[in-house]
Amino acid sequence: MGNATTASVTGVQVAPAKSAIRDLPIAKVWAFAVGQFGWALLSGIISNWLVYFYQPDQETISQGQTVFVPQGLVVLGIVTVVGGITAFARFFDAFVDPAVASLSDRCDAKSGRMPFLKFAALPLAVVTVLVFWSPINGTSWVNAAFLFVTVIGYYIALTFYCTPYNALIAELGHDSKQQLTISTAISFTWVAGTAIAYVAPVIWGAFVPMMGRITAIRVTFTIMAAVAFVCMLVPPLAIREKDYVNSHPTSESTIESLKQTFGDGEFRKFVCSDVVYWVAITTFQTGLPFFVTSLLKLPETTTTIYFVLMTGVSVLFYLPVNILANKVGKKRLLLVAFVIFTCAFAFAVRPCSASFRRWPRVWCSRWSARFRWPRSASCRRPSWRISPTPVPRPPARTVRACSTRPAPLR
Numbered sequence: 001m002g003n004a005t006t007a008s009v010t011g012v013q014v015a016p017a018k019s020a021i022r023d024l025p026i027a028k029v030w031a032f033a034v035g036q037f038g039w040a041l042l043s044g045i046i047s048n049w050l051v052y053f054y055q056p057d058q059e060t061i062s063q064g065q066t067v068f069v070p071q072g073l074v075v076l077g078i079v080t081v082v083g084g085i086t087a088f089a090r091f092f093d094a095f096v097d098p099a100v101a102s103l104s105d106r107c108d109a110k111s112g113r114m115p116f117l118k119f120a121a122l123p124l125a126v127v128t129v130l131v132f133w134s135p136i137n138g139t140s141w142v143n144a145a146f147l148f149v150t151v152i153g154y155y156i157a158l159t160f161y162c163t164p165y166n167a168l169i170a171e172l173g174h175d176s177k178q179q180l181t182i183s184t185a186i187s188f189t190w191v192a193g194t195a196i197a198y199v200a201p202v203i204w205g206a207f208v209p210m211m212g213r214i215t216a217i218r219v220t221f222t223i224m225a226a227v228a229f230v231c232m233l234v235p236p237l238a239i240r241e242k243d244y245v246n247s248h249p250t251s252e253s254t255i256e257s258l259k260q261t262f263g264d265g266e267f268r269k270f271v272c273s274d275v276v277y278w279v280a281i282t283t284f285q286t287g288l289p290f291f292v293t294s295l296l297k298l299p300e301t302t303t304t305i306y307f308v309l310m311t312g313v314s315v316l317f318y319l320p321v322n323i324l325a326n327k328v329g330k331k332r333l334l335l336v337a338f339v340i341f342t343c344a345f346a347f348a349v350r351p352c353s354a355s356f357r358r359w360p361r362v363w364c365s366r367w368s369a370r371f372r373w374p375r376s377a378s379c380r381r382p383s384w385r386i387s388p389t390p391v392p393r394p395p396a397r398t399v400r401a402c403s404t405r406p407a408p409l410r
Contacts, residue, residue, distance in 0.1 A: 021246045024172050024182070024239075031238040032172065033185035035117065037193040038231030039161055042128045044197025045221055046154060047282060048307070052289045053132055053217065054082045054147065059293045060300065064213035068134040068143040081144045085151050093155040097163060098258055104164040105250045105257075112241035113164035117232065124157035125229035129222050137214075161232065168235075171245045191315055193231075196224065198307030201300045273338075280341060 024032070056065040075084040104113055131150045134143040169186070173179030200220050207216035262268060292303045325333050 021174070022244055023174060023178060024244050026181075028239050028244070029182055029185050032168070032182065032235045033189040034231045035165060035235040036186040037189035038121070038228040038234075039124065039158065039165070040190040040193030041197050041224055041228040041231070042124060043158065044194040045128060045200070045224060046131065046151075047285050048197055048289070049200060049217075049221075050086065050131065050151075051082055051286045055080060057290060057294045059297070063300075064208075066137060066214055067139050068136070069147060070139060070141065070144065082147075085144070085148050088148075089151045089155050092152060093159060096156055096159050100159045100163045101167070102253065102257055104167060110242065112245055113168055114236040114239070114241045116160055116164040118236040120157055120160035121229055121232035124154070124161055124232070125225040127153040127157055128228075129218070129225045132218055132221055165235070168241075168245070172239075187318070188315075191311055193228070195308055195311045196227075198304050198311070200224070200304075202304050205301055277338075277341075280345065284345075 052060070053065075054069050055071065056067060061067065069081045071080070073080060075081060079087065104116060107113060107116075109115055127150055131147065131154055134140075135146055136142050169182050170179060173182050200217075203223075204213070204216040204220040207219055210216075211219065262271075288306060289300065289303045292298050292306065293300050296302075321333065
């Protein structure tokens with residue numbers, strides 16, 4: 001295919017034929033990136049709201065959240081049901097990933113890897129919705145078993161879509177410049193998909209008065225999954241792979257590929273650091289809703305504000321990070337990022353200190369008074385509202401935080 005040099009029957013060698021492989025147009029680049037938006041949206045639903053849905057705190061239970069699975073350290077006395085299921089699913093996924101990668105690399109279909117994307121899109125969208133659709137409306141081990149099956153199915157379907165999709169990034173980009181263009185496009189669509197997943201509390205909050213909390217959450221995730229399904233179908237329907245990719249199936253087995261890959265010591269170091277990074281980022285994403293509702297006593301819709309603001313700040317750093325990486329090197333920048341990450345987690349483990357708990361409540365009361373927002377239980381203290389006509393400023397009041405020390409409100 002493509003660049004082979006041919007010889008005639010007379011033995012005269014002819015010039016190489018011009019390759020029929022074309023560069024991916026910018027419109028096709030964004031069509032490919034739309035697929036990233038789809039699976040990032042589904043991934044955001046699971047990573048951000050799975051634990052929040054099945055391991056509710058008292059605040060969400062008081063709002064009508066049903067407890068579907070047994071709570072507490074009920075699995076061997078050391079982990080929760082949700083924690084055990086997600087941990088096993090991640091471990092199981094570690095074996096599924098290389099198997100699917102090998103299957104994708106050895107695929108000799110004329111249409112290349114695109115059939116993987118086409119046929120994995122619907123199962124991925126459906127199983128994401130089913131994760132939140134427990135068969136029994138109450139606490140039951142049947143729900144736990146159903147959750148186990150659906151979470152495993154989610155990771156299998158996600159692997160069948162994402163592994164071939166990520167492999168196509170290098171194949172569709174014929175040089176570093178094209179690969180950078182594709183990577184930049186999919187980074188923006190990944191951020192967009194993840195941000196939309198963060199907006200879920202705002203959407204289901206609008207549905208709650210009409211259909212109740214649980215149905216509202218399920219309908220919200222169903223709508224998002226339908227949007228994600230359509231987006232994931234865009235790359236296989238819009239891009240004819242053989243027009244832009246010149247690749248050949250490999251004959252190596254999964255075991256041979258793993259031996260060669262993990263035989264590289266530097267790669268093993270990278271994998272270890274990557275595992276630690278993803279454990280940290282998943283812990284942060286999973287825990288933020290509880291920080292908002294349980295510790296700060298703010299409405300759960302505030303979680304959306306935090307998530308969206310953090311995502312926006314992340315996007316703003318794209319350009320300076322790329323510039324710094326070219327000047328100081330990727331390794332140094334990565335080490336600095338890990339130090340910042342460590343400091344952020346060191347601060348996050350102090351939510352029970354009096355100084356930490358006092359300030360969010362002070363600010364909550366200040367902003368509630370200024371904009372007439374409904375205040376949570378943490379700032380239900382005498383305050384004033386902004387009047388359309390000028391009024392004398394009342395004397396400074398006091399908001400009492402979790403500790404016994406009062407915090408002056410000016």
